[in-house]
Amino acid sequence: xxxxxxxxxxxxxxxxxxxxxxxxxxxxxxxxxxxxxxxxxxxxxxxxxxxxxxxxxxxxxxxxxxxxxxxxxxxxxxxxxxxxxxxxxxxxxxxxxxxxxxxxxxxxxxxxxxxxxxxxxxxxxxxxxxxxxxxxxxxxxxxxxxxxxxxxxxxxxxxxxxxxxxxxxxxxxxxxxxxxxxxxxxxxxxxxxxxxxxxxxxxxxxxxxxxxxxxxxxxxxxxxxxxxxxxxxxxxxxxxxxxxxxxxxxxxxxxxxxxxxxxxxxxxxxxxxxxxxxxxxxxxxxxxxxxxxxxxxxxxxxxxxxxxxxxxxxxxxxxxxxxxxxxxxxxxxxxxxxxxxxxxxx
Amino acid sequence: xxxxxxxxxxxxxxxxxxxxxxxxxxxxxxxxxxxxxxxxxxxxxxxxxxxxxxxxxxxxxxxxxxxxxxxxxxxxxxxxxxxxxxxxxxxxxxxxxxxxxxxxxxxxxxxxxxxxxxxxxxxxxxxxxxxxxxxxxxxxxxxxxxxxxxxxxxxxxxxxxxxxxxxxxxxxxxxxxxxxxxxxxxxxxxxxxxxxxxxxxxxxxxxxxxxxxxxxxxxxxxxxxxxxxxxxxxxxxxxxxxxxxxxxxxxxxxxxxxxxxxxxxxxxxxxxxxxxxxxxxxxxxxxxxxxxxxxxxxxxxxxxxxxxxxxxxxxxxxxxxxxxxxxxxxxxxxxxxxxxxxxxxx
Ligand SMILES: CC(C)[C@H](C(=O)O)[C@@H](O)C(=O)O
Ligand SMILES: CC(C)[C@H](C(=O)O)[C@@H](O)C(=O)O
Numbered sequence: 001x002x003x004x005x006x007x008x009x010x011x012x013x014x015x016x017x018x019x020x021x022x023x024x025x026x027x028x029x030x031x032x033x034x035x036x037x038x039x040x041x042x043x044x045x046x047x048x049x050x051x052x053x054x055x056x057x058x059x060x061x062x063x064x065x066x067x068x069x070x071x072x073x074x075x076x077x078x079x080x081x082x083x084x085x086x087x088x089x090x091x092x093x094x095x096x097x098x099x100x101x102x103x104x105x106x107x108x109x110x111x112x113x114x115x116x117x118x119x120x121x122x123x124x125x126x127x128x129x130x131x132x133x134x135x136x137x138x139x140x141x142x143x144x145x146x147x148x149x150x151x152x153x154x155x156x157x158x159x160x161x162x163x164x165x166x167x168x169x170x171x172x173x174x175x176x177x178x179x180x181x182x183x184x185x186x187x188x189x190x191x192x193x194x195x196x197x198x199x200x201x202x203x204x205x206x207x208x209x210x211x212x213x214x215x216x217x218x219x220x221x222x223x224x225x226x227x228x229x230x231x232x233x234x235x236x237x238x239x240x241x242x243x244x245x246x247x248x249x250x251x252x253x254x255x256x257x258x259x260x261x262x263x264x265x266x267x268x269x270x271x272x273x274x275x276x277x278x279x280x281x282x283x284x285x286x287x288x289x290x291x292x293x294x295x296x297x298x299x300x301x302x303x304x305x306x307x308x309x310x311x312x313x314x315x316x317x318x319x320x321x322x323x324x325x326x327x328x329x330x331x332x333x334x335x336x337x338x339x340x341x342x343x344x345x346x
Numbered sequence: 347x348x349x350x351x352x353x354x355x356x357x358x359x360x361x362x363x364x365x366x367x368x369x370x371x372x373x374x375x376x377x378x379x380x381x382x383x384x385x386x387x388x389x390x391x392x393x394x395x396x397x398x399x400x401x402x403x404x405x406x407x408x409x410x411x412x413x414x415x416x417x418x419x420x421x422x423x424x425x426x427x428x429x430x431x432x433x434x435x436x437x438x439x440x441x442x443x444x445x446x447x448x449x450x451x452x453x454x455x456x457x458x459x460x461x462x463x464x465x466x467x468x469x470x471x472x473x474x475x476x477x478x479x480x481x482x483x484x485x486x487x488x489x490x491x492x493x494x495x496x497x498x499x500x501x502x503x504x505x506x507x508x509x510x511x512x513x514x515x516x517x518x519x520x521x522x523x524x525x526x527x528x529x530x531x532x533x534x535x536x537x538x539x540x541x542x543x544x545x546x547x548x549x550x551x552x553x554x555x556x557x558x559x560x561x562x563x564x565x566x567x568x569x570x571x572x573x574x575x576x577x578x579x580x581x582x583x584x585x586x587x588x589x590x591x592x593x594x595x596x597x598x599x600x601x602x603x604x605x606x607x608x609x610x611x612x613x614x615x616x617x618x619x620x621x622x623x624x625x626x627x628x629x630x631x632x633x634x635x636x637x638x639x640x641x642x643x644x645x646x647x648x649x650x651x652x653x654x655x656x657x658x659x660x661x662x663x664x665x666x667x668x669x670x671x672x673x674x675x676x677x678x679x680x681x682x683x684x685x686x687x688x689x690x691x692x
């Protein structure tokens with residue numbers, strides 16, 4: 001290792017199920033790609049369903065404070081069917097996204113050569129969804145009265161601020177400048193007129209600063225159609241928290257499954273660490289069988305490197321993954337075989 | 347016509363663009379299918395973008411009162427790119443859905459023989475989405491402060507009531523009894539915990555009354571994946587207003603395009619007329635060219651007949667459409683040719 005290698009502390013949250021099997025491969029890819037340019041110290045955090053079932057803890061304050069002091073976070077997957085929906089999501093995943101102000105939820109979708117899309121004519125799919133990560137319907141600003149009675153009323157409130165929207169809009173246009181220079185705003189402004197109108201006005205305003213970037217608008221419902229009928233039309237999709245959640249899963253499906261998709265929850269102002277994870281869940285049905293594909297986790301390591309400024313190191317991982325999938329994507333391999341194969345190409 | 351034929355008044359709102367070209371075919375199909383069993387008087391309403399651009403009226407109270415007195419509504423399509431998003435949607439379409447308490451938005455999806463799905467292996471697709479139509483984020487209960495400033499805050503509020511949810515849940519289970527007896531609740535209860543929890547509790551409660559109907563739950567994001575990877579798993583999809591909007595468009599895409607999809611906005615308590623329409627829009631780009639496919643509009647006439655209790659008449663239309671698509675679905679035909687071909691088979 002070179003003396004000039006920069007040092008970083010990475011918080012590692014392997015989580016549950018296959019999260020624990022794929023995360024070590026993300027770390028190995030990180031190490032190998034950054035050899036000579038960066039050095040990593042890892043701090044492991046035992047968080048997720050298994051921890052919660054064991055001692056009731058979800059995200060103790062002291063642990064969150066330690067996470068906040070790291071340079072980046074690698075997350076595996078969190079979840080277990082025994083736990084009621086919402087508890088870990090809101091107590092751990094969303095709490096980190098919100099407390100660490102990870103306002104850009106970045107989700108690339110690419111159809112790799114060697115992967116079979118469920119679409120008959122998928123075309124050349126290569127786009128990125130820039131999903132707002134700290135506002136909208138994810139704020140937890142709802143409530144219920146007369147719960148469990150015939151007169152129950154339950155609300156969910158979407159909160160959207162010019163401050164929060166403008167920073168993610170700007171991020172999307174900057175990203176488009178490095179890509180094919182097109183931004184598609186996705187919303188439902190014909191119904192959600194208050195939030196939709198604000199998003200559209202801010203996009204129009206920021207767009208003036210990027211005259212080379214073209215932009216258009218699609219309703220979320222129409223977007224689900226294009227995602228199936230013509231996904232290659234997209235370059236950068238810019239959208240809010242809920243629509244981003246929905247459209248990235250459909251995107252994952254059309255590029256052949258969430259096994260090839262990673263995501264970054266990014267604090268683009270760098271006040272707090274950003275978090276990188278495969279899009280797939282903890283998959284309890286195949287956990288512990290050395291069956292899970294570590295590719296998405298390895299791709300999340302590339303996103304982490306790119307975020308820290310190591311573009312060349314990130315590109316090494318991306319190239320190795322691309323070559324691996326093209327050659328062996330359809331072969332049945334164990335977690336460790338895929339991991340070893342990808343590392344061998346780096 | 348038989349003396350015993352029942353008489354109905356149908357409000358016809360052809361609307362804009364291709365709406366005006368396809369609606370006459372829906373009426374002709376209605377007439378022919380119901381010969382001898384029902385007689386229709388039509389009351390035409392000039393509503394939509396063209397009317398609004400001409401005299402500024404969207405849905406005058408007097409006209410809405412007349413619509414309320416009819417037995418059912420046939421709608422073509424409404425919209426024009428010159429009008430700001432939200433004006434006609436909220437002032438006309440959603441106003442009718444809400445004022446006429448059309449709480450069941452019924453959207454069947456079927457992959458007809460002769461239609462090419464964009465999926466490589468679509469399987470046997472035949473499901474119905476039961477979308478709640480009078481609550482959720484569609485209530486218009488949002489607002490904005492400091493509009494246009496860097497401190498703007500815009501909200502959208504989803505309002506959900508046990509009353510509103512239970513009636514649509516019950517409808518879905520009743521519908522499932524006439525089909526393959528499976529209901530899938532679609533929501534995002536791991537994030538929208540208040541509304542999602544209420545939906546789930548009410549589904550679990552109503553399900554006890556229908557022991558023959560099985561039910562499961564999917565998050566909306568996972569649903570967009572299954573819609574592409576395994577759409578034949580669905581029988582009755584039950585969901586809220588916004589998720590229903592999104593998933594039905596994706597469903598329309600996987601069954602080969604919205605040209606074959608009709609929808610009903612149904613007041614299942616029959617206090618007010620229900621409304622039937624093709625799912626497609628006014629398509630200004632092909633309007634006036636006798637090019638639009640009237641199949642979806644004709645299918646909406648079948649839904650109207652079924653709603654009024656004329657199952658046999660409705661089945662005549664469905665069978666004619668099915669045979670027409672199987673034989674000629676891939677041929678290039680004009681609006682009038684398709685209309686005539688379908689009618690000739692009835
Ligand atoms: C687990 C859940 C809270 C989360 C979300 O809705 O954001 C997930 O679906 C995702 O997309 O990362
Ligand atoms: C036009 C719009 C208001 C409407 C909706 O969102 O319900 C449409 O998309 C639909 O699905 O009928």
